[in-house]
Amino acid sequence: MLRPRSIALIGASREPKKLGHITLKNLIEGGFKGRIFPINPEAGEVLGLQVYQSVMKVPEAIDLAVLAVPAVLVPKVIEECGQKGIKAAIIISAGFREVGPQGEACEQETVKAAAKGGTRILGPNCLGVINASENLDATISRVIDPKKLKSGNIAFVSQSGAFGASLYSWAQGKGIGFDKLISFGNMCDIDESDMFEYLATDEKTKVIVMYMEGVKDGRKFLKTAKKVSLVKPIVIMKIGRSSRGSKAAKSHTGALTGSNAIYEAAFKQSGVIKAANTTEMFDFAKAFATQPLPKGKKMVIVTNAGGPGVAATDACEEEGLELAEIDESTKKSIRTLIPSFASALNPIDTTPQVSPRVNGEIFKILLSNKGIDGAISILVGSKPREYAEEFVNAHIGVAQTYNKPLVLSWTVDKSAEDLVVKLEESSVPVYETPERAVKSMAALRKYGEFLEKHS
Amino acid sequence: MLRPRSIALIGASREPKKLGHITLKNLIEGGFKGRIFPINPEAGEVLGLQVYQSVMKVPEAIDLAVLAVPAVLVPKVIEECGQKGIKAAIIISAGFREVGPQGEACEQETVKAAAKGGTRILGPNCLGVINASENLDATISRVIDPKKLKSGNIAFVSQSGAFGASLYSWAQGKGIGFDKLISFGNMCDIDESDMFEYLATDEKTKVIVMYMEGVKDGRKFLKTAKKVSLVKPIVIMKIGRSSRGSKAAKSHTGALTGSNAIYEAAFKQSGVIKAANTTEMFDFAKAFATQPLPKGKKMVIVTNAGGPGVAATDACEEEGLELAEIDESTKKSIRTLIPSFASALNPIDTTPQVSPRVNGEIFKILLSNKGIDGAISILVGSKPREYAEEFVNAHIGVAQTYNKPLVLSWTVDKSAEDLVVKLEESSVPVYETPERAVKSMAALRKYGEFLEKHS
Numbered sequence: 001m002l003r004p005r006s007i008a009l010i011g012a013s014r015e016p017k018k019l020g021h022i023t024l025k026n027l028i029e030g031g032f033k034g035r036i037f038p039i040n041p042e043a044g045e046v047l048g049l050q051v052y053q054s055v056m057k058v059p060e061a062i063d064l065a066v067l068a069v070p071a072v073l074v075p076k077v078i079e080e081c082g083q084k085g086i087k088a089a090i091i092i093s094a095g096f097r098e099v100g101p102q103g104e105a106c107e108q109e110t111v112k113a114a115a116k117g118g119t120r121i122l123g124p125n126c127l128g129v130i131n132a133s134e135n136l137d138a139t140i141s142r143v144i145d146p147k148k149l150k151s152g153n154i155a156f157v158s159q160s161g162a163f164g165a166s167l168y169s170w171a172q173g174k175g176i177g178f179d180k181l182i183s184f185g186n187m188c189d190i191d192e193s194d195m196f197e198y199l200a201t202d203e204k205t206k207v208i209v210m211y212m213e214g215v216k217d218g219r220k221f222l223k224t225a226k227k228v229s230l231v232k233p234i235v236i237m238k239i240g241r242s243s244r245g246s247k248a249a250k251s252h253t254g255a256l257t258g259s260n261a262i263y264e265a266a267f268k269q270s271g272v273i274k275a276a277n278t279t280e281m282f283d284f285a286k287a288f289a290t291q292p293l294p295k296g297k298k299m300v301i302v303t304n305a306g307g308p309g310v311a312a313t314d315a316c317e318e319e320g321l322e323l324a325e326i327d328e329s330t331k332k333s334i335r336t337l338i339p340s341f342a343s344a345l346n347p348i349d350t351t352p353q354v355s356p357r358v359n360g361e362i363f364k365i366l367l368s369n370k371g372i373d374g375a376i377s378i379l380v381g382s383k384p385r386e387y388a389e390e391f392v393n394a395h396i397g398v399a400q401t402y403n404k405p406l407v408l409s410w411t412v413d414k415s416a417e418d419l420v421v422k423l424e425e426s427s428v429p430v431y432e433t434p435e436r437a438v439k440s441m442a443a444l445r446k447y448g449e450f451l452e453k454h455s
Numbered sequence: 456m457l458r459p460r461s462i463a464l465i466g467a468s469r470e471p472k473k474l475g476h477i478t479l480k481n482l483i484e485g486g487f488k489g490r491i492f493p494i495n496p497e498a499g500e501v502l503g504l505q506v507y508q509s510v511m512k513v514p515e516a517i518d519l520a521v522l523a524v525p526a527v528l529v530p531k532v533i534e535e536c537g538q539k540g541i542k543a544a545i546i547i548s549a550g551f552r553e554v555g556p557q558g559e560a561c562e563q564e565t566v567k568a569a570a571k572g573g574t575r576i577l578g579p580n581c582l583g584v585i586n587a588s589e590n591l592d593a594t595i596s597r598v599i600d601p602k603k604l605k606s607g608n609i610a611f612v613s614q615s616g617a618f619g620a621s622l623y624s625w626a627q628g629k630g631i632g633f634d635k636l637i638s639f640g641n642m643c644d645i646d647e648s649d650m651f652e653y654l655a656t657d658e659k660t661k662v663i664v665m666y667m668e669g670v671k672d673g674r675k676f677l678k679t680a681k682k683v684s685l686v687k688p689i690v691i692m693k694i695g696r697s698s699r700g701s702k703a704a705k706s707h708t709g710a711l712t713g714s715n716a717i718y719e720a721a722f723k724q725s726g727v728i729k730a731a732n733t734t735e736m737f738d739f740a741k742a743f744a745t746q747p748l749p750k751g752k753k754m755v756i757v758t759n760a761g762g763p764g765v766a767a768t769d770a771c772e773e774e775g776l777e778l779a780e781i782d783e784s785t786k787k788s789i790r791t792l793i794p795s796f797a798s799a800l801n802p803i804d805t806t807p808q809v810s811p812r813v814n815g816e817i818f819k820i821l822l823s824n825k826g827i828d829g830a831i832s833i834l835v836g837s838k839p840r841e842y843a844e845e846f847v848n849a850h851i852g853v854a855q856t857y858n859k860p861l862v863l864s865w866t867v868d869k870s871a872e873d874l875v876v877k878l879e880e881s882s883v884p885v886y887e888t889p890e891r892a893v894k895s896m897a898a899l900r901k902y903g904e905f906l907e908k909h910s
Binding site: 143 | 550624627692699734762763764768770805836839890
């Protein structure tokens, strides 16, 4: 499904507004290297490709079918897919379980037809999938730019298709590399556990991020999540927590959301990192995708302004991290680098008078110290440009050299947004506020603790 | 201090890196309409202006003195200011209480000299002030662009100068109108309570936002904050909450931060809206600056995608807001506007198939309903461009017409950032995630409740 050599787009249309047209266009513009076969009973040609009347008429083998036909036609089409030997199908069409009893019957019929033919299904009522490292955009999204897929090591799994697409597109603009987007929809067959199992073995994926309304099979989820968590981190934002929210989720994807307390317990037990909201979901993902795990909770904060240093200190205490006590000899080395009125205590306040290269030097001293497990860097201001550039350069490669995590808080203004992209692309995660940087570091530590306990 | 007709810049310098040069440049580039008198014993000319050897040599009256001279010289200069009849002084220079006993002595001397001459002091160790509606940039900041001061109705009061400036500059780029930035530094004389009293009477200010390390006089703060809260909202982010953070704050501005529990109680009692972090501080400020207060807690959510609608529903329940039950006749009117598979329940899911003009129509129906106190709108996706533009236009003026608050959640990508600026400039606050939009609405309601209780 994620690495097909050939794709049949069933319900291909010449009408630009139809889902069957948009998806075909995305496939082509995404630069998919394999064969694409548009399917429509009317045949002819669309977007320069020959249209076949049915999958049976396609003279070659097909790895993946993408269905954009009305719900009532889906069971029959899936049956044909089985006859043609297609092993994987993405059903984009809506009008199933989420609309009531009639749709539910249609969904069950589809599941039966698929089981008979041996075709595994993603969806229905989903947005499709993206696999950037395969140049594959098999989605109905008009939000994501298929020409700008950007491979990376975050896999994003979403039960809400449209929201997933908009978050993916937002992240694209920030320089965050999402390799995969997988939209589940109603999960009539393939569920989150199946996908976790696959992603656990996928070399490209360093962290799995999920926007979840509910799980299909609680036991299966618990078992799989725990197994996968031992291999790579899973970050989940669970919605439908409140009673009213749970009701709304049901009418959205037909998900049974279950009690919030049960989910909290399940996440904790299986090592899943809980994100309280959308912001945390991506904040944590960036950290996991780029940073080594801290081996303990002793942190240093290095800042060029006092205020946010204090804010970060508060956040550390509130998030269960500790500020490392810096030994006298280390303090001495640091004092040779900063002015007399600056502070060599933790948080270390270098003041804006100091060249940002010094911050780089200080990190080298600190991170080579055994008593320090990670560093939170804070930059205030993005002008003059040379200052910001030097600061950025002083941070690149530091975490990797010392194998200790480094996160950066930078409330950047418009003039330096390109530098943030540069940092993100160089594996330095950047956060708009000190609190977000600290919370992300705390998430890294939480996962580190889980691994230590279970190995 | 905030509306001077003439300013003496004491410590004016020709050296571009010196604070006395930067501040003078900011004053000039900000477009200050009054007279500027650079002061330096060496006299001559700087940035096209004649330099005077001392304030005593200036042939005209001076309203405000800005001091950028070494700390040891400050007491003497302040004394001269008093002799010249200058009523207000901003001391930018550092090296006072925050550096230890010697600095503290110098600060006390300064206070004495000021009292003798009747000069009120802001600072020392501060960044200065901005008053956009007076084209006044009397700061040492190189982060804020003095040519792009943007008047608005948020007054931002900060104990951390550098952080304040960087947040101000960040907000500038987002289209958020900050009229004033006031940096306190050590607060040797004018404190937050004095400034609150002034801002309460300032017509331009609709909301006071403060980044606080600690208060100078607890009793005075409590009394003033309560009085001012009855006139306009005060949003405070308090740092130095943790024991370690409190220690760090002390070495920053010498602030006595006090116990967190005491602050929490004081804020509650005086109607101050607490922001838990930097993000909330500005999120809430935007809402207060532009939205009418909700008269109750019954909300509607209108979304074009299911997922974030569920997330917003959860957030409402968690933040003490309720989802309004929509009566049958209203539901009926809404159903005529949306497709059969869309949901007219609250949250109302219009789906992306519907023209965004419909969302505008729906808001009109909902907000004219007595049982509804406010609306949370959610947009997913920013393409096609015409769709996003229509959506934006459908939101402008709605809150004002019905005198009920409307907040918008839009996880926007780069292509539509200009539309966010347009919305912010048209008094529609935009939030990157549904949770942030809901929290801001909850802050409006919290303040509304305080007013109802005390009037």
